[in-house]
Amino acid sequence: MTILTFVRELYSLDTLDTRFTPSSTPQKSVNEDSSKHGTRDGKAQTQPAEASPPRWRTPEFYLYLVVFLVCVPQMYWAVVSVSQPDSPNYSKYEHLLSPGLFSWKVDNSDAQYAGFRNNIPYLTVLLFLHPSLRRLYELYTSSAPPASDGIAQSTAHGQAAADARLRSRLAFDFVSALIYVTALNGTSVLKILLILLINFKIATALPQHAIPVTTWVFNIGILFANELARGYPYSVMGEAIVPFFPAASNWGKFLDSYGGLQPRWEVLFNFTVLRMISFNFDYYWSLGRSRAGSPLEKKQLDPSTLSERDRVTMPAPASAYVSFQTYVAYVLYPPLYLAGPILTFNDYISQSIYQSPSVSTKRTILYGIRFLITLCCMEFLIHTAYMVAISKCSPDWSVYTPFQLSMLAYFNLHHIWLKLMIPWRFFRLWALVDGIDPPENMVRCMSDNYSALAFWRSWHRSFNRWTIRYVYVPLGGGPGGGSGRLRGIGNMLAVFTFVALWHDIQLRLLVWGWMVVFFVLPEVLLTMAFPASKWKTRPNAYRIICGIGAVANILMMMAANLVGFAVGMDGLTSIVHGIASSWHGALFMVSACAILFVGVQVMFEHREDEKRRGIRLKC
Template identity: 55%
Template sequence: MSLLQYAGRLFSVDTLDARLMTFSKTPPSRIDPGRTSLDKIPYNVLRKGGAGSEDIAKGASPPQWRSPEFMYHGLVFLAAVPLMFKTVYDVSKPSDPEYHKFAPLLSPGWIPGRMVDNSDPQYSNFRDNVPYLFIVMTLHLLLRRLFDTWYSSVDQASKSELKRAPNGGSAPLGSENTRAERRLNQRVTFDVGFSILFLIALHGFSAPKVLVILYINYAIATRLKKDYVPAATWIFNIGILFANELGKGYPYSDIASAISPWSHSRNLQERDPTINWGSVLDSYGGLIPRWEILFNVTVLRLISFNFDYYWSLSRTGGSPIEKKQLDPANLSERDRVDIPNKPQDYSFRTYLAYTLYSPLYLAGPILTFNDYISQQRYTPQSIDWNRTLLYGVRFLICLLTMEVMIHFIYVIAISKAQPAWEVYTPLQLSMLGYFSLHHIWLKLLLPWRFFRLWSLLDGIDPPENVVRCMSDNYSVFGFWRGWHRSYNRWIVRYIYIPLGGSGGPSTRGKWGQVRAVFNLLVSFTFVAMWHDIQLRLLVWGWLISLFVLPETVATLLFPKKKWENRKEAYRVICGVGAVGNILMMMSANLVGFAVGLDGLKGLVQGIVGSYSGLLFLGVACATLFTGVQVMFEIREQELRRGIKLKC
């Protein structure tokens, strides 16, 4: 394999997630599709039914990479991209007048002669613990292998005993179903044991707090009357989000003072230090004492279990797998998610294994309970060692990219130092905001991909969270589908569709459209609360909901079918709309995750507050238009290879 072929495989959609190469209703395959080879087949041969034409989606346009228009776009890229990097690199130099304000936030780096901007606490926590995470991952995989070997030997001994028994030959011990049940029991047993130890190591004496919350949620699903389960589940879990935030993890010292108010008496504590038992327990908080910060991901799993169990109670008749004559060892992703499990699968033991599954416990991606149990029974066909190896290499490249960025571009430190925005030029202001968003994209991508890599090595295939680069998005809908993808799918399954979604009898007519917008607003309000209970994140969620409207209206005013004979004009119209979409998405994300409302005001005023700023804005929009046209062509190239993503 040549270097170019290896790079093509490394950055292919298939390497990122095999699901992206097939429809959700199509069972996966162990065989790599290898569709990148279709790029070598001339487009006219494919359109005439030549080799590989079965993989070409209808409606794909001929390649335009060598057209005069795209040669111009290429020149714009050659000029703009280096300028973008140089601009933000220049304001990070010690010679910059504002350097003294953010210099205290920098620390010595491993690249010679460079300081590193490790001032983002969220990414700093992950970055500083990467070596330990690799150690824990290796330990987990080795212990899994040892446990599987031991379990198999015990299982073989048990089967030998059964065969020697008088009726030992009556049970189909070698049947597919029996092997699947043994695998489920084997993996769940290990997951429960390791997860409890992992939980104690992470949170110390706070681990019982997590287990109490888990038990209450399980009791809601299994002990309440069926009709009360949905409302009780939402009330309890949203209440937990607020309670964790307001209670700050429920310190034992606060609990002790509530139980025994007199225990805070200084004289009593001096005579008997053991009275302050709460502070003693709080001092053993594990590797991550503030467990409540990362518990939001677990809340999604709690809701997933309760609703998957609730919907399973409505199942009547026999097994859906038998009715549809499906292969349980090779189900499609849609079937793994939608088909209820067996009643005995909803035990507290499997619930504990799922909610505390170590590779996905801290940051996800989000896997539904039904999908988790299905993959525990049968190894997903989508897991391939070559694909997983390439995925690991891709993760390391992303990690190195982030390291280079924070060693040469100090956007987070500059933002935290709250500089006088008016001292920066419009170009510098826009690049500070742009690269701040790239930092956010990378700092979230890296933990997600690390934990998904760990899960893949362990035999569980969760959805990929980040499908496209931040700079390869022009649609609000597409951005939301491709960013934190597993969470988006969770929102659709457990909130948006139950509320009525965007189609069907409940959303017909004018009031139906209003209902669809309302459903979207409710969904994004939950998304904002789930991220953090802060006003700026609520504003972010409402802005995203608001910014969906222009794209929706434009789609209604300019339906694609009416422009089939004027594709070039339609592409230009879509490009203009996409530029507006990008500006709105950048504004919303800057408010929610970077500079906040005040910081955005400073950036906007610095850009549009002068004639030179307005001139720059016009040039920037023209440059964005070029980027959008390249994005369109990338998607057309994917369509020519049979890949049709909704993002």
């Protein structure tokens, strides 16, 4: 294997996530076909008729290559230059920098990423220890089934082995989850289990028609209550009952003193809320399907080779829904407890019965290498560019040129992308080592997006799929037609309002959610006004029109995400004012739009290249 071949395999979609193969095809069949017919990424190597001829070796794209070679280094250097000790505002944010490698300073001022970065050694131990303990447990508790003779007996033994695997995994997941959450959150595990029990009873004890509304009211109420009550300290609850039980105050303080490694358990409980809702609705929908018979028998499917779509939509065995132990094992599953990715209850149970064929040692190792490369990229960035610390110190934005202002904002967004992707990939890697394949959260590089709709699909992808399954589709989705499109926009507004509240109960995040929907509208309307089917005879003109619209899209997406996750409305206003306050800023803006147009054309061609290889990501 040559180095180039290894790099191609390392960065192939098959290594990233096999879900990009057609979801109606069993994973095992896809993998077998790939080896037999020499396909790539689970796709047939036939060029679709609608794919355009390659443009990579045309004069136009050679010009784009020159633009990339000249502009990208300058973009990075613009941030590095204002991060030097002699640069403006350095004295304001120097205290936010920490000692780094090779006597450099490191910008570890982002609390969210610092919490992960500082605990990487301990998490790495867990990544190897947790799956190793499972294998030891399975080794000492498993018993080999007797030899079978005959197809029926073989099938029975296969089912028995699957049931035994499910029991073994659930038992280990239940115990390990309780130990893990207790170590993380200390005595607050009692509060967590109480919330889980109430949600479980909503699904299993209430009348069927009351489950959906009660589930939403309770879980959204928990999001607000956790924030407003700051995790319900025992000392506060103890003070409330002191008149009836004088020792309650001391007991409350005593319990609060054992808060675990992460006393503020409510900060990351939002991910647990998603799994609670998933369990309740998967159970609710299973009640209607149970009367219609087994989907496996109707479709004549092999349960060991189900596609992801079938794993998600097909109900789990009825016994799984009525077991509180199974429910806790899923909701508190250690690799995905803190940050996801989000795995639905049905998918978790299906993969616990039969390991997904997508889980292989080779693919997991390659995925781990990709994670390490991404981690090294982040370390290089925060050791050389201090845009996060600069944005936190309320700097004098007027001392920066329009180009420097734009690059500070741009690399701030890249830091956000990396700080989210790295933990998500680490926890997904942990799950893969443990034999569970959750969805990949970050599908494309942040700089490889021009569509607001596609950007949302590829950013926190498992959460996007969760909102489609449990929010967007139940609300009615967005079918074609005038009224259907309007309803779809209204449903998107409801979805992004929930997404903003789920992230954090802050006004700026609500503004972010509404801005995203507002910025999606032009894309939807222009797509209707300029349908691709009417421009088949003028592909280049259509490509230029789409490129201009995509540039506007990128600027609006950057503005929305800067407001929601970086500098807020005040910071964005300062940046815009700094760019628009002089003719230099106007000239820079025109140049920036031209360079973005070049980038968009490369993105277009990249997606055309994927089409030629049979790949359709919809993002």
